[in-house]
Amino acid sequence: MALVLLRPRVLAMSLPDNTADYEDDFDPFDPEETQAPEVLAWNLLLLINPGDEDSALRQFELLRERLAGGADAPLPWLLRDIVDWTAGFFVAPDDTQGLTEAIDELAARFGLTIDWGGDRDDEGFMDDHDVPSLLSLAHHRLREHGYTLWCWNADSEGYGGWMALRRDDDGMRALAQVLQFELRPASEAG
Template sequence: MSSPDHEFDPDDNFRQAFDDEDEMDLDDTEALVWNLLVLINPGDEETALRQFAAYREAGGEDGIEPDQVLWTLKDAIDWTSGFHVDWKDTESFIDCINQLAARYAIEIDWGGDTSDEDFLDGTDVPALMATAYDRLREHGYSLWNWNTDGDAYAGWMALSRDDEGMQQLAAVMGVEIRPGSDAF
C-alpha cells in the first residue's frame, strides 16, 4: 500500500489547500486522514500505513460518512497512536498514555503510585491529561484531545514542533482539538 498523493508539510500554510466553498470529496478526506496519521506516528510510516488501511477498510466501497471520519479513525489508532477512555477511567487513561509514550521510550511521572487505588480515586482524567501533557512536552511531544461531545476523553500525541501544523490540519478537518492541558 502506498501513501496518498497529498503529503502534509506542517511548514506549509495548509489552510489554503481548500477554499471555503469547496466540498471535500473522499480523496480529500483520505489525504487529510493520512496527514493526521503521519503527524501522530512520527518516524513510523509502517504504523501509519497499517492504520490508514484499517481506516479505509472500515469504510468499504462507499467510504466513510463525514460525521464518522473521526470515530472511524479513533478505532484505527486506539491504544497505538491515540486514546479513548471513559470520563472516570483513570486507570485505563494512565495505561494507554504509558503505552503511547513507551513507543518513544518516554516514562511518565504521574505524581503518585498509579497502582494505588487512593491515588486513582483522588484524581481524574483531566488532571492526569494535564500531567501527561507537561511530562511529554519535556521530551518534545504534545498531547492533544478532541471534543467527543460525550462522557469520554479522546486524543493523540505528536511532536511539539508540529503543533501549528496539527492545529491547521484539525481546523481543515473540522475537528475541535485542544492541548491535553485543557481537557474538554
C-alpha cells in the same frame, strides 16, 4: 480555502502510492484536491505516528477500508478504534486507570515514561485525580520531552486523543481546523 497544513517535507515524503485509486488527473499537491479526506487523514496519521511510517500506513489502509464501506462519522471517531493503544487513546469519562495505561503505552513507543506523581496502583492516589487532571499532568510531562498530548471533543462519551511531536503543533491545529473537529492540548481537556 487554500490548504496549508504541514511542512512540505512531511506531505511530500510519504503519501502512500495509491495513485491507481484516483483519476489520472489527481494531483495530491493541488490545494483544491488536497482536502480529500484520505489525504487529510494521511497527514494526520503521519503526525500521530512520528517516525513510524509503517504504522501510519497500516492505519491508513484500515481507514480507507472504512471509508470505502460507507462510514460517514467524523474522522476522530473513524480513527478511534484504528489507532487505539498504538497512536491514540479513548477512555470513558471516569476511567483514570485505563487512561494512565493508554498514555503509558503511547509514551513507551518513544522510549518515554510518564511520572504520574504517585503510584498508579494506589487507590488513594487515583482517587485524588480525575481524567482531565491526569491528561493535564501527562501533557506537561510529555512537553518536557518534545511531544504534545492532544484531545479531541468526544462530548460526554469520553476522552479521545493522540500525541505528536511538539514541533508539529501548528500543523496539527491547522489540520484539525480543515477537518473541522475540535482539537485542543490535553492540558485543556477539563
